Amino acid sequence: xxxxxxxxxxxxxxxxxxxxxxxTKDDALKEMVGILSGVSGxxxxxxxxxxxERRESLGSTGIGKGVAIPHGxxxxxxxxxxxxxxxxxxxxxxxxxxxxxxxxxxLVAPPQDKRNEYLPLLGKIAELVQEKKIRDRLxxxxxxxxxSSVLEGSSRG
Numbered sequence: 001x002x003x004x005x006x007x008x009x010x011x012x013x014x015x016x017x018x019x020x021x022x023x024t025k026d027d028a029l030k031e032m033v034g035i036l037s038g039v040s041g042x043x044x045x046x047x048x049x050x051x052x053e054r055r056e057s058l059g060s061t062g063i064g065k066g067v068a069i070p071h072g073x074x075x076x077x078x079x080x081x082x083x084x085x086x087x088x089x090x091x092x093x094x095x096x097x098x099x100x101x102x103x104x105x106x107l108v109a110p111p112q113d114k115r116n117e118y119l120p121l122l123g124k125i126a127e128l129v130q131e132k133k134i135r136d137r138l139x140x141x142x143x144x145x146x147x148s149s150v151l152e153g154s155s156r157g
Contacts, residue, residue, distance in 0.1 A: 007124050008151045010082045010117070013144040014039045017085035020104065025093050029053060029070060032083055032106045041078040048076035048108065062095025066139075067129045071107040071122055080109040080117055082125075084147055086139065103129065103138050128154050 017035055022028035029052050037045040051074040055061065062068040083106040090100025105125045109118040128151075129135055137150045 007121070007128070007154070008148055010080065010121055011084065011144075011147065011151065012039065012081070015081065015083040016144040016147060017083070018142050020085045020087040020091070022087065022091060023089075025056065025091060026053070028085075028087070028091050028093070028101075028104065029056070032070070032085055032104065035085070036081060036083055036106065036108070039081075041081060042076060043078065044076040048074050051076065052106075052108075056094075060094035060096065062093035062101050063126060063129070064095050064097035064099065065129065065132075065135060066090065066095075066099060066102045067105075067135065068093050068095065068101040068103070069105045069107060069122065069125055069129075071118075073109050073111050073118065075111060077108045077110055080107075080113050080121070082107050082121065084138075086141070103135065105129075 020028060020031060022031045033045055033049045036042055042048060051072045052070050055072045061070045085104040087102050090102045093101040095101055107122055134154055141147045
């Protein structure tokens with residue numbers, strides 16, 4: 001992936017949650033979909049949640065190291081959206097390493113996204129969170145500006 005791929009471009013200050021309240025995987029998905037629906041571009045909240053739950057039933061999107069990237073394509077959304085959420089206590093998410101998840105990147109896109117950005121963005125986020133120092137910084141962000149600076153810093157590296 002080229003270095004000019006600006007990951008920050010896909011994030012929205014309204015889709016930032018520094019304090020996810022959910023205690024379970026299902027509740028975490030519901031809470032994140034609720035935040036997403038509060039912003040525009042979601043046609044059907046229930047359809048979107050159903051798609052994400054179906055995706056999780058195929059295999060957890062908890063990629064380990066305290067990170068999950070719930071994702072999928074659905075007619076329920078108008079365009080590509082990314083939501084960042086953090087859980088202070090961590091949520092049992094059936095992650096591959098069995099550890100609770102504290103950092104969430106919810107990524108949804110329509111069945112066809114014109115610029116075909118969904119998979120490259122998914123890959124970029126997965127690559128980003130492999131770095132311990134980035135995960136450590138993400139665990140401390142309290143505002144969208146702090147999230148932005150972590151993401152900006154990572155795209156320069």
